[in-house]
Amino acid sequence: MLKGFKEFILRGNVVELAVAVVIGAAFTGVVNAIVGAVINPAIGALFDAESLAEAFPVVIPTTSGGEATIFFGAVIAAILQFVIVAAVVYFALVLPINTLKRHAEERRKAGEPAVSEDTPPTEAELLAEIRDLLAAQRGGASPSGSSPSS
Incomplete structure (x- = not known):
């Protein structure tokens, strides 16, 4: 049982996945800080709110006579944060990898090796x-x- 677990853990793709998760979590922290500390307050100021998360409040009366407040700005902030993360992932990872694959395919079609000989x-x-x-x-x-x- 332990031998199988050791083989599983030492596989290259498991280690690579673990590294990707750690880097992704760290990167998410950076994006959260930028969006929360810079972008949300800047956009919130446009709508006379302390931050985007507190913008666009909608007050709804409750059956007990009180009020509940829905902040649609928080939803907009979450969507904005998702778009920023998706854009960075696309431009920092997907686009360069696709470009490298395209260049390798063009080299292969031209009869050259897809990668250099010292690879x-x-x-x-x-x-x-x-x-x-x-x-x-x-x-x-x-x-x-x-x-x-x-």
């Missing part, structure tokens, strides 16, 4: 090489022309 092999390429070496040691036919996923 280390991927995990799948190493596994395919190990598979081929093991097959050659056993005296079997080497499947060197097949893809690593087969």
Whole structure:
């Protein structure tokens, strides 16, 4: 049982996912601080409120004779924060990765290697090489022309 857990924890993608979660949480803290301390008060000032979260109040009478207040500015602030996070993720991660993939595909179509020759092999390429070496040691036919996923 512990051996399986150790293998699970030491997989590359689990460690990468953990790092991504930690960085994402830290980044969310930065965005929350910027939105809460800079953007919300600035937009709230436009609507005569201390912050955007307190803007656009709607007072609703209750059945007991009191009042309940709904702050639609808080919803707008949450949407604004989401849009900022989504924009940063897109422009800092998605767009550069898509650009790199597009350039690699263009290089491949032009007959050039998709990555430079000094780039280390991927995990799948190493596994395919190990598979081929093991097959050659056993005296079997080497499947060197097949893809690593087969």
